[in-house]
Amino acid sequence: MTEISDPPRYTFKDAEVRWQKAWEDHHCFDAREDQSRPKYYVLEMFPYPSGRIHMGHVRNYTMGDVVARFKRARGFNVLHPMGWDAFGMPAENAAMEQNVHPAAWTWQNIETMRGQLKMMGLSIDWSREIATCDPAYYRHEQKMFLDFLDQGLVYRRESWVNWDPVDNTVLANEQVIDGRGWRSGAEVEKRQLSQWFFRITDFAEELRSDLEKLTRWPARVRLMQENWIGRSEGMRIQFKICDQDQKLEIFTTRPDTLFGASFCAISPDHPIASELADESAELKKFIDECHRLGTSEAVLEQAEKQGHDTGLRIQHPFIQGKTLPLFVANFVLMEYGTGAIFGCPAHDQRDLDFANKYGLPVTPVILPPNTAQETFTIDTEAYTGPGICINSDFLDGLEFDKAKAVIADALETQGTGQREINFRLRDWGISRQRYWGCPIPVIHCKDCGIVPVPREDLPVSLPEDVTFDVAGNPLDRHPSWKHVHCPSCGKAAQRETDTMDTFVDSSWYFARFCSPRSDQPVDQTAADYWMPVDQYIGGIEHAILHLLYSRFFTRAMKKTGWASLEEPFDGLFTQGMVCHETYQSESGQWLSPDDIIENDMGMLVSTADASPVKVGRSEKMSKSKKNVVDPADIIESYGADTARWFMLSDSPPDRDLEWTESGISGAWRFMNRLWRLVYRYPDGIIKPGTDDAWSETDLELRQSIHKTIDGITKDLESFRFNRAVARIYELVNQITDFKAEDNQSSQAVLSEAIETLIVLMGPMVPHLAEEMWSKIGKTGLLANQSWPTVDPAMLIDEMVTLAVQIKGKLKGTISVRRDADQSEVEKIALEEPSIAAALEGKSIAQIIYVPNRILNVVHA
RNA sequence: GCGGGCGUGGUGGAAUUGGUAGACACAAGGGACUUAAAAUCCCUCGAUCGAUAAGAUCGUGCCGGUUCAAGUCCGGCCGCCCGCACCA
Numbered sequence: 001m002t003e004i005s006d007p008p009r010y011t012f013k014d015a016e017v018r019w020q021k022a023w024e025d026h027h028c029f030d031a032r033e034d035q036s037r038p039k040y041y042v043l044e045m046f047p048y049p050s051g052r053i054h055m056g057h058v059r060n061y062t063m064g065d066v067v068a069r070f071k072r073a074r075g076f077n078v079l080h081p082m083g084w085d086a087f088g089m090p091a092e093n094a095a096m097e098q099n100v101h102p103a104a105w106t107w108q109n110i111e112t113m114r115g116q117l118k119m120m121g122l123s124i125d126w127s128r129e130i131a132t133c134d135p136a137y138y139r140h141e142q143k144m145f146l147d148f149l150d151q152g153l154v155y156r157r158e159s160w161v162n163w164d165p166v167d168n169t170v171l172a173n174e175q176v177i178d179g180r181g182w183r184s185g186a187e188v189e190k191r192q193l194s195q196w197f198f199r200i201t202d203f204a205e206e207l208r209s210d211l212e213k214l215t216r217w218p219a220r221v222r223l224m225q226e227n228w229i230g231r232s233e234g235m236r237i238q239f240k241i242c243d244q245d246q247k248l249e250i251f252t253t254r255p256d257t258l259f260g261a262s263f264c265a266i267s268p269d270h271p272i273a274s275e276l277a278d279e280s281a282e283l284k285k286f287i288d289e290c291h292r293l294g295t296s297e298a299v300l301e302q303a304e305k306q307g308h309d310t311g312l313r314i315q316h317p318f319i320q321g322k323t324l325p326l327f328v329a330n331f332v333l334m335e336y337g338t339g340a341i342f343g344c345p346a347h348d349q350r351d352l353d354f355a356n357k358y359g360l361p362v363t364p365v366i367l368p369p370n371t372a373q374e375t376f377t378i379d380t381e382a383y384t385g386p387g388i389c390i391n392s393d394f395l396d397g398l399e400f401d402k403a404k405a406v407i408a409d410a411l412e413t414q415g416t417g418q419r420e421i422n423f424r425l426r427d428w429g430i431s432r433q434r435y436w437g438c439p440i441p442v443i444h445c446k447d448c449g450i451v452p453v454p455r456e457d458l459p460v461s462l463p464e465d466v467t468f469d470v471a472g473n474p475l476d477r478h479p480s481w482k483h484v485h486c487p488s489c490g491k492a493a494q495r496e497t498d499t500m501d502t503f504v505d506s507s508w509y510f511a512r513f514c515s516p517r518s519d520q521p522v523d524q525t526a527a528d529y530w531m532p533v534d535q536y537i538g539g540i541e542h543a544i545l546h547l548l549y550s551r552f553f554t555r556a557m558k559k560t561g562w563a564s565l566e567e568p569f570d571g572l573f574t575q576g577m578v579c580h581e582t583y584q585s586e587s588g589q590w591l592s593p594d595d596i597i598e599n600d601m602g603m604l605v606s607t608a609d610a611s612p613v614k615v616g617r618s619e620k621m622s623k624s625k626k627n628v629v630d631p632a633d634i635i636e637s638y639g640a641d642t643a644r645w646f647m648l649s650d651s652p653p654d655r656d657l658e659w660t661e662s663g664i665s666g667a668w669r670f671m672n673r674l675w676r677l678v679y680r681y682p683d684g685i686i687k688p689g690t691d692d693a694w695s696e697t698d699l700e701l702r703q704s705i706h707k708t709i710d711g712i713t714k715d716l717e718s719f720r721f722n723r724a725v726a727r728i729y730e731l732v733n734q735i736t737d738f739k740a741e742d743n744q745s746s747q748a749v750l751s752e753a754i755e756t757l758i759v760l761m762g763p764m765v766p767h768l769a770e771e772m773w774s775k776i777g778k779t780g781l782l783a784n785q786s787w788p789t790v791d792p793a794m795l796i797d798e799m800v801t802l803a804v805q806i807k808g809k810l811k812g813t814i815s816v817r818r819d820a821d822q823s824e825v826e827k828i829a830l831e832e833p834s835i836a837a838a839l840e841g842k843s844i845a846q847i848i849y850v851p852n853r854i855l856n857v858v859h860a
Numbered sequence: 861g862c863g864g865g866c867g868u869g870g871u872g873g874a875a876u877u878g879g880u881a882g883a884c885a886c887a888a889g890g891g892a893c894u895u896a897a898a899a900u901c902c903c904u905c906g907a908u909c910g911a912u913a914a915g916a917u918c919g920u921g922c923c924g925g926u927u928c929a930a931g932u933c934c935g936g937c938c939g940c941c942c943g944c945a946c947c948a
Contacts, residue, residue, distance in 0.1 A: 220865070224943055234948080331946040333948090540943095669899090848928050850879060
């Protein structure tokens with residue numbers, strides 16, 4: 001081989017474009033159903049087209065691409081699509097601020113970002129691209145909405161919402177900051193509005209119990225969903241209201257504390273409260289007060305328990321003649337259980353706070369273990385632990401768990417209570433008073449009520465001639481759009497002007513990718529072949545909502561005949577965030593990494609005025625803190641492969657990754673090092689020979705090759721990309737150090753090493769790998785090359801290094817035959833000078849031998 | 861408050877799942893090449909003692925335990941991070 005004195009640098013600009021075109025020309029990544037091959041569906045959470053791609057996208061899509069390319073090389077028929085989560089508020093904000101149409105703004109962003117993603121060299125089947133704002137997509141969403149409506153999976157009801165009086169819109173809870181609208185800054189009001197809901201609670205139990213089937217999901221995400229669904233077993237109990245026919249229904253998980261009840265309380269939104277408020281100005285005032293305070297976290301944190309005595313009395317179900325006062329209390333939620341509770345102050349902290357404030361009796365009914373009843377009192381701290389029932393009539397002496405069952409039976413026999421399971425999960429409100437979303441396809445008719453838009457009239461498209469110069473929903477004030485004839489009676493009627501929550505759009509896009517141009521929401525044959533998604537990858541921020549909604553939607557689709565499975569995502573991986581140090585000027589202004597420079601003294605200063613810069617901790621890249629690095633700049637200066645390599649190196653993919661300049665330049669240096677390595681070997685390096693008379697060093701390299709194949713295969717299967725990267729470095733170091741002898745077998749080993757290295761790197765740095773592949777004289781695309789197979793014989797070492805310990809402390813290592821028997825190993829170990837010296841004069845008590853691992857000598 | 865996770869060199873992180881702690885990389889320092897710089901190549905790099913050697917001792921947040929053997933298992937602290945939060 002000839003050493004070339006000055007190898008040129010790897011010219012990524014030319015190479016990356018060239019190989020991207022080659023893949024496209026050869027349709028390498030087009031996916032077609034093929035029943036004869038095992039399929040693999042890799043999906044990354046699709047991006048919102050905000051304008052430009054950010055580092056989070058680069059990390060996400062690099063990981064997905066590694067999996068897609070790896071699986072393809074392993075012989076799978078891979079589906080790896082991309083689309084756009086294109087409806088949403090930012091488009092309307094842009095419309096208001098920049099006077100552009102949301103559609104124009106969105107499609108322009110898609111154009112830009114598609115180009116940027118293509119520069120990354122992702123193995124995506126672009127022929128399947130979809131955008132949720134395209135009527136060709138959302139008409140199917142409307143169709144399914146109507147199917148859900150037919151099946152009773154959608155309903156409309158009045159509900160309390162956060163209303164922004166300036167922007168004239170409903171705000172999500174996350175959009176209310178300290179009681180004010182996040183955009184307008186106006187004090188948010190509670191209003192009752194008629195809203196559409198998806199009946200996700202129908203599936204609460206199933207969504208919870210099926211979590212255990214999702215074995216390829218992170219335990220953390222499953223737990224978060226489980227907590228979110230929040231199942232609790234308890235009882236619904238009907239209390240008699242004194243001097244009335246009405247009953248008060250409450251829900252409790254602690255029927256065992258029923259004898260400790262000292263009051264009942266209902267939510268300010270409870271029907272009984274509203275009824276009473278009609279006759280009591282004072283109560284009405286109290287209820288209004290509760291509404292004004294709202295339920296935002298900050299408020300609840302400090303909010304005192306407050307109540308209003310209704311004057312009504314409630315009959316205790318088991319104690320003759322005992323009655324309890326009924327309060328309206330600010331801490332009782334209408335949305336959970338029945339909106340009414342009984343209060344047992346001794347064993348619930350909230351009830352105790354309330355009782356102490358209003359001077360209500362506190363009767364302990366659960367005695368903690370190893371406590372004397374005479375000395376047990378409750379002061380300001382409720383006892384919520386386990387124990388034995390006291391002061392509880394027929395429950396006395398029973399262990400509290402047993403007591404729950406006994407009293408449940410008693411109530412059920414009496415007919416005044418039933419065992420019930422309650423969930424924290426609420427139905428999913430999907431109405432948004434927004435323009436840029438999927439229109440809800442119904443018509444409101446004065447005579448016929450709610451009439452679905454006839455299916456043949458779908459899609460209900462958004463009108464284009466809308467304005468954003470005034471607050472409120474443009475659909476609502478559009479001159480003609482909402483005025484239609486009732487499809488049922490033909491009289492004048494109005495369209496629904498609310499649009500759907502954008503989470504609806506992303507709840508089924510994965511199914512649409514299977515047959516993106518079908519004139520049905522999904523083509524059953526295609527979906528049956530491709531679904532479920534085998535590997536889904538995205539941010540942990542979607543652990544609950546998006547993933548839960550998708551699980552619900554898939555079930556709803558199954559019920560309406562659009563899906564044949566329940567769980568859309570078989571495997572889930574949640575990637576960490578991309579972080580960067582933060583910089584602030586002396587006056588506290590955030591500075592971008594581009595605005596700072598290291599001065600002669602090694603200090604970071606502002607490029608503008610050379611003033612010192614405060615370096616803050618590494619945080620998620622965000623525009624507000626200006627600690628962002630634009631991926632487009634990086635790809636421009638270093639190429640896509642360098643960016644991809646850096647993304648995969650060092651940090652485990654589920655943890656946060658810190659972006660550093662030295663890290664990216666290190667990755668760039670490595671790209672060139674590889675290029676030089678391959679450049680040293682002219683075209684057509686030696687083909688593997690039949691001669692297997694390897695020298696010891698030949699054998700060593702061959703073993704390394706196969707151990708690397710084995711290791712990287714396992715690493716990529718289990719998302720340990722950082723480990724795979726380290727193995728590549730190890731192999732490259734070894735190849736660099738390898739001195740090939742002047743014979744065919746030695747040359748062949750080197751040849752095998754380089755070839756294998758290139759194939760193994762293919763999924764991670766595809767352009768460079770193609771370039772190297774072609775450089776060593778290979779014809780045909782590496783993208784179509786299959787994954788190397790492991791020679792199992794090469795994984796087994798003839799000799800192993802064994803650690804020798806004395807009383808558990810390492811004293812030396814010896815080299816022994818693999819699986820050598822204990823007596824042989826002992827002999828070698830005890831003859832080892834350092835061991836012999838350490839054991840001088842000691843009598844050996846025990847020797848522990850773990851073959852191929854360790855020999856531990858224990859002396860007296 | 862409830863639930864969960866994490867804690868290893870100057871830094872990011874490895875560690876065959878109880879068996880040689882620190883792989884690999886970054887940063888740093890030294891050297892070679894060069895008129896010089898960049899690039900590249902070589903060496904050192906957990907701490908302490910020792911001479912920059914041989915060697916020894918200590919060392920995975922802290923304290924204790926189990927074990928022949930603990931970063932890994934158990935108990936108790938400390939610190940950080942995340943999720944939920946008036947859910948009866």
